[in-house]
Amino acid sequence: MFAPLTLFLLLSAPSFAGEAARDAEPASTTTLRGVHFTGWAAGSAKARRRFLGEMKAAGFNAVAIALKDYDGCVFVKGVPLADKSGAFVKAIPDLVGAVKEFKDQGVYTIARIAVFKDNHLARARPDLAVHFPDGRLWTNDKGTAWVDPYQKEIWEYAIDIASRAAAAGFDEIQYDYIRFPSDGKTRQCRYSRKDHTAATASQALREFLTLARARLKPMGVKLSICTFGLTASVDNGMGIGQRLDQMADLVDYISPMMYPSHYAKGEYGLKSPNRQPYLTIRHGIKDALTRLDARPQALRPYLQDFSMGVRYTPAHVRAQIQAAEELGVQGWILWNAQNRYTWSATRAGPIVKPQPAPESPPTPEVR
Numbered sequence: 001m002f003a004p005l006t007l008f009l010l011l012s013a014p015s016f017a018g019e020a021a022r023d024a025e026p027a028s029t030t031t032l033r034g035v036h037f038t039g040w041a042a043g044s045a046k047a048r049r050r051f052l053g054e055m056k057a058a059g060f061n062a063v064a065i066a067l068k069d070y071d072g073c074v075f076v077k078g079v080p081l082a083d084k085s086g087a088f089v090k091a092i093p094d095l096v097g098a099v100k101e102f103k104d105q106g107v108y109t110i111a112r113i114a115v116f117k118d119n120h121l122a123r124a125r126p127d128l129a130v131h132f133p134d135g136r137l138w139t140n141d142k143g144t145a146w147v148d149p150y151q152k153e154i155w156e157y158a159i160d161i162a163s164r165a166a167a168a169g170f171d172e173i174q175y176d177y178i179r180f181p182s183d184g185k186t187r188q189c190r191y192s193r194k195d196h197t198a199a200t201a202s203q204a205l206r207e208f209l210t211l212a213r214a215r216l217k218p219m220g221v222k223l224s225i226c227t228f229g230l231t232a233s234v235d236n237g238m239g240i241g242q243r244l245d246q247m248a249d250l251v252d253y254i255s256p257m258m259y260p261s262h263y264a265k266g267e268y269g270l271k272s273p274n275r276q277p278y279l280t281i282r283h284g285i286k287d288a289l290t291r292l293d294a295r296p297q298a299l300r301p302y303l304q305d306f307s308m309g310v311r312y313t314p315a316h317v318r319a320q321i322q323a324a325e326e327l328g329v330q331g332w333i334l335w336n337a338q339n340r341y342t343w344s345a346t347r348a349g350p351i352v353k354p355q356p357a358p359e360s361p362p363t364p365e366v367r
Contacts, residue, residue, distance in 0.1 A: 031325060032108060032300060032331030034060065034062030034332065034334070035060055035063060036112065036333060036334070037051060037066070038065075038066050039067060039075040039092055040091050042065045042091075042098055043092035043098070048098060051063075051339065052101065052102065052105055054341070055341075058341075058344070060107075061107060061108060062107060062109075062331070063107055063108075063110065064110040064111075065099075065110065067111045067165055068112075068113040068115075068158075069114055070176070070177055072121050073088075074087045074089065074161060075091045075095070076092075076161050076168075077095075078164060080160070081157045081160070085124035087120050096169060099168050099170055100169060108171050109169070109170045110170065110333075111165035111170040111172065111173050112176055113174065114177040115176065115177050115178045116147055116154065116178065117181075118146065118154075119144045121147055121154075123137065128153060128154060129147055129148060130148050130189050130190065133190055138185075138188065138189050138190070139184065140181060140184030141183060142183075148191050149191070149208070150204050155208045155211055155212070158212070159212050159216070162221075166216060166220070173212075173222070174224045174253075174255065175212070175224070175226070176225075177226070178208070178227075178242075179227070179241055179242050180241045182228075182240050198241070201241030202241045205246075209223075209225070213250050222253065224254065224255060225247060225255065226255045226302065227242045227247075227256050227257070228242060229263065229301075230267075231256055232284050232285070232287045233287040244292065248291075248298060253298055253299070253300045253331070254288075254299060254300070255301055255333060256284065256299075256302070257302045257335070258280070258284045258302065258304075259302070259308075260277045261273075261274045261306075261308040267280075270283075274310045277317075277319040277320045277323075281301070282323040282326075289327065296328040296330055297330050299331075300330070301329065301333075302333050302334075303317070303320040303335070304317070305335060306335070306336045306337065312342075313342075320332075321345060
């Protein structure tokens with residue numbers, strides 16, 4: 001248990017962090033302040049109205065809505081492969097109307113589409129899946145199967161969903177899980193490309209994005225991707241194919257998932273990144289800007305608004321936002337898998353002195 005002042009120091013606001021904000025840039029007046037909204041909730045008119053009222057009152061101006069989740073469920077109708085495989089779920093009966101409702105209130109709309117983590121399709125179409133060397137369907141430690149990132153039928157599937165999202169009025173397509181598997185016995189993953197290497201993995205993701213961009217840009221939508229938070233600080237693809245330097249020129253925005261709870265102790269020289277959200281985000285964004293040739297407009301991180309290991313308070317969330325905006329990042333998105341957001345974290349002004357934050361058991365909010 002930390003005393004209030006000790007916790008405040010650990011949150012690392014600029015004047016206490018040892019990293020003065022002397023090199024900080026003022027936040028843009030047009031900063032994109034977004035939140036993620038589940039497809040299930042987006043399909044409820046009542047939930048939409050409540051959510052829209054809360055986010056607008058708190059100064060948010062963007063929403064990322066899940067249209068294909070990491071379990072493989074697809075919330076866009078008319079996609080042939082989703083229909084044939086049984087992946088389509090009528091969670092959003094009136095997608096066009098839902099998008100219009102947000103846009104009528106001046107909210108920027110993002111369609112989030114999980115690509116290669118797809119347990120449903122991998123089991124429905126094992127010919128499109130990752131396998132063990134003996135031919136069995138590969139699964140991670142949680143029993144989740146993945147589709148093969150080299151399979152161009154999967155690329156077409158993701159683009160088909162995105163095209164229908166664009167036609168429904170979304171402003172932007174955001175591809176998530178645009179990577180190779182990271183957890184479990186990944187050395188035993190076997191793909192359709194027999195000479196799979198770290199280099200061919202990165203090449204495959206780049207080729208997919210090249211195709212997606214060619215198909216989607218004529219529809220007038222922006223294109224973005226989600227990446228592991230540490231891709232901002234390493235250049236080896238992390239074994240999952242994600243290299244910012246090879247992907248940045250193909251998309252409008254990159255959203256590293258910079259959740260402090262996901263960084264190991266000692267990362268960036270920090271004793272506990274999860275307890276030091278300001279410094280964790282600051283270090284990550286500085287590294288990302290270096291890899292993106294100091295283009296803050298291309299960087300739009302996902303920030304943590306959930307508790308995992310440490311009970312996160314409004315001050316923890318605000319610390320991340322402050323770190324991002326001080327460095328000139330012109331957009332960020334909060335993530336909470338249950339749509340339970342800390343709306344007060346966006347209120348103008350410096351980080352206030354928080355109360356002690358008790359330990360919290362891990363929650364299933366990891367992605």
